[in-house]
Amino acid sequence: MSKSSEKPKQHDELGEAHECPICKDMEFIFYKDDQGYEFAKPCECRERKAWKRRFKQALIPDEFVHAKFENFKRVNEYQQAMYQMTIDYLNEFSVIKQEDGTKKKIMPNKNLGFIAVVGEQRLRELPAGERAEAKRQHNNFGVGKTHLQIALAKRLIKDGFNVLVVSDVTFMDELIQAKMMNDEGETLDRLLYSAIHADVLVWDDIGKAKWSEAKEALYYQIINERYRKQKPIVFNSNEDRGTLSEKIGYAAASRLIGQCGSYLREIEGEDFRLQKSG
Known part of the structure; x- marks a missing residue:
């Protein structure tokens, strides 16, 4: 896969580079419910990154x-x-x-x-x-x-x-x-x-x-x-x-x-x- 097809990385407030600014490349987004319990949902980038890994492998x-x-x-x-x-x-x-x-x-x-x-x-x-x-x-x-x-x-x-x-x-x-x-x-x-x-x-x-x-x-x-x-x-x-x-x-x-x-x-x-x- 050519580098030109890859999504450019963005930097957060600490100057760290992330391809996905939403989940910071963790592939999950963490939330808290009304009782304060933390749970996670897959980020929209997860399937795209999984596809890239499968392609490379x-x-x-x-x-x-x-x-x-x-x-x-x-x-x-x-x-x-x-x-x-x-x-x-x-x-x-x-x-x-x-x-x-x-x-x-x-x-x-x-x-x-x-x-x-x-x-x-x-x-x-x-x-x-x-x-x-x-x-x-x-x-x-x-x-x-x-x-x-x-x-x-x-x-x-x-x-x-x-x-x-x-x-x-x-x-x-x-x-x-x-x-x-x-x-x-x-x-x-x-x-x-x-x-x-x-x-x-x-x-x-x-x-x-x-x-x-x-x-x-x-x-x-x-x-x-x-x-x-x-x-x-x-x-x-x-x-x-x-x-x-x-x-x-x-x-x-x-x-x-x-x-x-x-x-x-x-x-x-x-x-x-x-x-x-x-």
């Missing part, structure tokens, strides 16, 4: 900060299908205000996934003479998968859901490094807790990291725990059903893909990034 990549449904191009059939599936999935989320004033979050017990028709690993295994043409016919890069899923993440954050966005290679490297740290597992536990307990986990380019037995175990742990807790995973991959299973493990892939139901789409099409650079 989501770890949205810089290149997708401006990704929105409104600026997603739908110039062909597969882009329209991806868009409509994501909107349908978004409509399964809701927040219900209960009688005691608390809010109950309703989330679908389903994942949303965009994967390749022919996976990157399968293409790499083709003879050199066939590879270029096969890549052209079955391109899965730059088709808008991540853009749509980040737009979904931002809408859910605005609606009050806690969302975590991870990029596969970076995330798996962090987990492996944490496993090797001499801190009694504290860093690893923190990373795993965030991934397992977020309302929604957006996993970008899953299966991109180089396979290892340790990574396969971590994939399974996160995906299985979220499966048990009925917490959704929104994911995309440049691998297909078969090659994704080889990259993250068959058990993890079975739970990940199996929880999609009708919200799994195999995508291939033109690379719009190449079109923009042409």
Whole structure:
């Protein structure tokens, strides 16, 4: 979020800077009733600040900060299908205000996934003479998968859901490094807790990291725990059903893909990034 979009701070009579002059950034306004008992009510700034915290904690990549449904191009059939599936999935989320004033979050017990028709690993295994043409016919890069899923993440954050966005290679490297740290597992536990307990986990380019037995175990742990807790995973991959299973493990892939139901789409099409650079 750019600094220019942030509300300028105001100074009180003591010269202290506050973004909200009403509650002095405490997010609550304190009152006294007729009997002199003190009570507090949330300030109008509280939800706005909570939204900013959720947005910051989501770890949205810089290149997708401006990704929105409104600026997603739908110039062909597969882009329209991806868009409509994501909107349908978004409509399964809701927040219900209960009688005691608390809010109950309703989330679908389903994942949303965009994967390749022919996976990157399968293409790499083709003879050199066939590879270029096969890549052209079955391109899965730059088709808008991540853009749509980040737009979904931002809408859910605005609606009050806690969302975590991870990029596969970076995330798996962090987990492996944490496993090797001499801190009694504290860093690893923190990373795993965030991934397992977020309302929604957006996993970008899953299966991109180089396979290892340790990574396969971590994939399974996160995906299985979220499966048990009925917490959704929104994911995309440049691998297909078969090659994704080889990259993250068959058990993890079975739970990940199996929880999609009708919200799994195999995508291939033109690379719009190449079109923009042409």
